[in-house]
Amino acid sequence: MGLERLSLNTKTTNSWTLADAVDGAARAGIPALGLWRDRVQEVGVEKATKLVRDAGLRVSSLCRGGFLTASDPAGIAAALEDNKRAVEEAATLGTDALVMVVGGLPEGDVDLAGARERVAERLAELAPYAQAAGVKLVLEALHPMYVADRAVISTLGQALDLAAPHPVDAVAVVVDTFHVFWDPDLAAQVSRAGAEGRIASYQVCDFNLPIPADALLARGMMGDGVIDFASITRMVAGTGYAGDVEVEIFNEAVWASDPDEVLATMAQRYRDLVLPHL
Amino acid sequence: MGLERLSLNTKTTNSWTLADAVDGAARAGIPALGLWRDRVQEVGVEKATKLVRDAGLRVSSLCRGGFLTASDPAGIAAALEDNKRAVEEAATLGTDALVMVVGGLPEGDVDLAGARERVAERLAELAPYAQAAGVKLVLEALHPMYVADRAVISTLGQALDLAAPHPVDAVAVVVDTFHVFWDPDLAAQVSRAGAEGRIASYQVCDFNLPIPADALLARGMMGDGVIDFASITRMVAGTGYAGDVEVEIFNEAVWASDPDEVLATMAQRYRDLVLPHL
Known part of the structure; x- marks a missing residue:
């Protein structure tokens, strides 16, 4: 089959419940799921864990913790609490990867350097908690x-710099083709990430043009956009990365399609564009 | 007045002819213009030169050369010819700065590394020609x-790497706040650009959210978006940069406004947000 390392992120089949996604992935021969917390919370983390396990699937990652850039004491405390809950959920679900979207600028604030410093501070507070939980x-x-409204981490190199003070089993990075394909320093930073033992996840989707009115929805099915999956996949594989390859697509047309057909296309594009280079 | 270093890029007053822009800038006490080639070509380069000079203004830059990523012989030859003409136009207009938007991926091509190599090759061919012309x-x-549809140069560091093989009076860089504000390596690269004597232009405008349906039009008036002009301006000024500060805004709302009011706002925002840090 060749799908042993393929993982379906639940965002790709946005109209499906968690149970639907578990059944659909199992039908399609896809052995892993990347879960979003809201989808998990629809049934509760215990039931979600059982659903996935009973179908013989595994969880490749939980998405997402983060939003660490608040500058007010209440916002900081809320972020720490929420991320601790996310760590616990990941541990219960049996994944060691909690994907962190670290947050943008607080409303009305343009101090990007300050927001980035606060991310470093929050990570220092959370890392021991995560490590103790095996996440x-x-x-x-x-x-x-x-950068301004979602995540002040903009490059893989910056993510690695933020991870550097922490043990590799506490803070790691994800290589997501959509977010990093443009980076002229990508090959060097992927290589560095591998050498430092920090690559916890490889996520693939394409970058579609034109960028849609809602810029969050520019993610596309592999092969529909402008990303060179061969070269990026070879970079990641070249580090010895042997983990799952997760497909996470935010895209109105994909979401409007029959999810079973989306999975069939996804598996085929994975076989054609990614798998030969793994 | 404090406007001695302010320059109006003609794109900011998109509804104005070149003659209108010259008159408008003179009325507003703005001493310099950044010119787009299409606006120059409406009257011809000789007449454009005379219009600007007769009003006592100067040209801070000509925009734009570039589009160097073609991979077919005809496309390569056409790009070289067009850029040589642009160099001549800049020389005639009395500016030594030809801004280069280097182009994206050829249609259907995803080989970003290859496109970047071709930019380096075309620059090697054009640099002696530009240097000889004083541009x-x-x-x-x-x-x-x-990156995919406009310019495969994505960071200031990458621009400096591409400039490095060439004399500083042949290949330089522009620091445009809109394009680089997000870069976690910005302070180091601006400092490097200054130390290497490569900063030929400083351009300011804001980054507005949400990104509009036409992503090219996300540029905004300083103060309307998410950019920290104080910190970036201090970085640039800290290198000893003593040149013009050009304002180039692509924005439907700005374009729909009375251009004289746009110039008044632009001058005020410049005084408030940029000038104190120069």
Whole structure:
């Protein structure tokens, strides 16, 4: 089959419940799921864990912790609490990867350097908690078009710099093709991430043009956009990465399609564009 | 007045002819213009030169050369010819700064590394021509959201790497706040650009959210978006940069406004947000 390392992120089949996604992945021969917390919370973490396990599937990652950039005491405390809950959920679900979207600028604030410092501070507070629970805080560099409103981590190199003070089993990074494909320093930083033992997840989807009116929905099915999956996959594989390859697509047209057909297309594109280079 | 270093890029007053922009800038006490080639070509380069000079203004830059990523012989030859003409136009207009938007991926091509190599090759061919004409090819790093369709140079560091093989009076860089504000390595790269004598232009405008349906139009008036002009301006000024500060805004609402009011707002925002840090 060749799908042994393929994982379906539940966002790709946005119209499906968690139970639907578990059944659909099992039908399609996809052995792993990347779960979003809201989808998990629809049934509760215990039941979600049982649903996935009973179907013989595994959880490749939990998405998402983060939003660590608040500058007010109440916001900081709330972020710490929420991330501790997310760590616990990941541990219960049996994944060691909690993907972190670290948050943008507080409303009305333009101090990007300050927001980045606060991320470092919050990580220092959370890392021991995560490590004790057997869960890694997996820092996600987001495309720079989201720097102000989603994540002040904009490059893989910056994510690695933020991870550096912490043990590798406490803070790691994800390589998501959509967010990093443009980076002229990508090959060097993927290589560094591998050498430092920090790659906890490899996520693939394409970058579609034109960027839609809601810029969050520019993610596309592999092969529909402008990303060179061969070269990026070879970079990641070259580090010895042997984990799952998760497909997470935010896209109106994909969401409007029959999810079973989306899974069939996803599996085929994975076989054609990614698997030969793994 | 404090406007001695302020320059109006003609794109900011998109509804104005060149003659209108010259008159408007003179009325507003703005001493310099950044010119787009299409606006120059409406009257011809000789007449454009005379219009600007007769009003007592100067040209801070000509925009734009570039589009160097073609991979077919005809496309390569056409790009070289067009850029040589742009160099001549800049020389005639009396500016030493030809801003280069280097182009994206050829249609259907996803080989970003290859496109970047071709930019380096074309620059090697054009640099001696520009230097002989007394004009610098001013490389513009564009925001990574434009990497595939506008410019495969995505960071200031990458622009400096591409400039490095060439004399400083042949290839330089522009620091445009909109395109680089997100870069976690910005302070180091601006400092490097200054130390290497490569900063030929400083351009300011804001980054507005949400990104509009046409992503090219996300540029905003300083103060309307998420950019920290104080910190970036201090970085640039800290290198000893003593040149013009050009304001280039692509924005439907700005374009729909009375251009004289746009200039008044622009001058005020410049005084409030940029000038104190120069």
